[in-house]
Amino acid sequence: MTTTTNQDQREGLRPHLADSTSATAPPTMTRREKLRVIQGVGIGNALEWFDWTSYTIFAAYFAGQFFVAENPTTALLGTFAVFAAGFLMRPLGGLFFGWLADRRGRRGAMTLAMIITALGSMVIGISPTYEFVGAFAAAFLLAGRLLQGLGHGGEVVSSFTYVTEMAPADKRGRWSSTVFVFVTLGVTTATLLGALLTAALGVEAVSDWAWRIPFILGGFLGVYALYLRRNLDETPMFEQKHDPHGSAADTVDTPPRGRQLWREIWRHRNACLRIMALAAxxxxxxxxxxxxxxxxxxxxxxxxxGPVMWIATAANLFFIACLAFWGWFSDRVGRKANWYIFALGGIVLTIPLTLLLTGGEGELWRLAVFMFAGMVLIAAPTAIMPAFFPEQFPTRIRAIGMGVPYSVAAALTGGTSPYLQTWLYDIGAPRVFDIYLIILCALVLVATWFAPETKGKPLPA
Incomplete structure (x- = not known):
């Protein structure tokens, strides 16, 4: 039932998957050690997405403080443009931190990426507004977003690779799902904080100054996440390829560099294209x-x-349950089934859900149905991305191989989606955005058809 291409055979995916040794297998860990790994990876992702989501959640509050415009929608579009700029840094983060993780270790790359993201959050939290520095206010906001984007791109490649290499082969789907469980906890915390601040202080106070609280808090929480990650062990697969000190000169299997690196990535171009389509x-x-x-x-x-924030909080808690189910489902049925269900569901339900959401002004139940239904579908691929993408590449280029196409796809599509959706709705053309989503889902069907099934198989060495 699994369909592969001749290029996959040339990439050496199947032979590598069949070659499993005890030296490269995940270590036998106690329950406490497993929890330490999952928590160490997860807390950094929670922090990254708490910072990342805080920008989206509070954009409607602080847009007018950085972009002066009579039309609130215009100011919000300016804020979303800066949001998209953060995405443009993700390919650079994926490239640099992917290289760093493949050469110096997954743990160190994860730690540095988290520090940079926390710094970006702090910059946003203390940025002066238009009232004090004029147009330069947007520059401070942009600088914080660029730092967040750089660190976020690095967090994805390093943490995805780390948790995949540490997980048992028959449970990688479940371990993978824990990454986005923590991501969702970060998202939920940011959303819940928005609801609490709005309820306790009022919309005016949040718009004036309280929107800074989550960004400053995110900066300080980086210290705690740093402590957790410094105590993690390096993955056995990476250590087998490198000497204990990570010296490039003494590596057993030195990762490619320069032109050799790009030739190696080109050799796995089919996997890169699949990841771009799936990630988009x-x-x-x-x-x-x-x-x-x-x-x-x-x-x-x-x-x-206020009510919107509470609906979003409840929807994200529901999302956690969906992630756990889809991670288990992928270990039992297969990774490809998750992608097929997501793509077909997206094609069928995108327009009906959008019509439902926009069909009645201020009707909160519409938002609830939109988010809860969407959570069921989007949890299917989200639960397994941290495992499925690294599973496509050998150890020597695993981080950079999955990181670059993933980050590029996220920058080209995810970074522009808030701006594009808001603009098309504002000009009265929301169906154009729906058609765009349906096309992306159709590309997922094609990419999944040509992807190898990786459920339960050893990682490429």
Missing amino acids: AGTVLYYVWAIQAPAFAIGALGMPP
């Missing part, structure tokens, strides 16, 4: 259904901020 749809629809929906409901649809 997964990223956009994750933002549309799970991240962007509250800001869109508040800014474009005029729904009250």
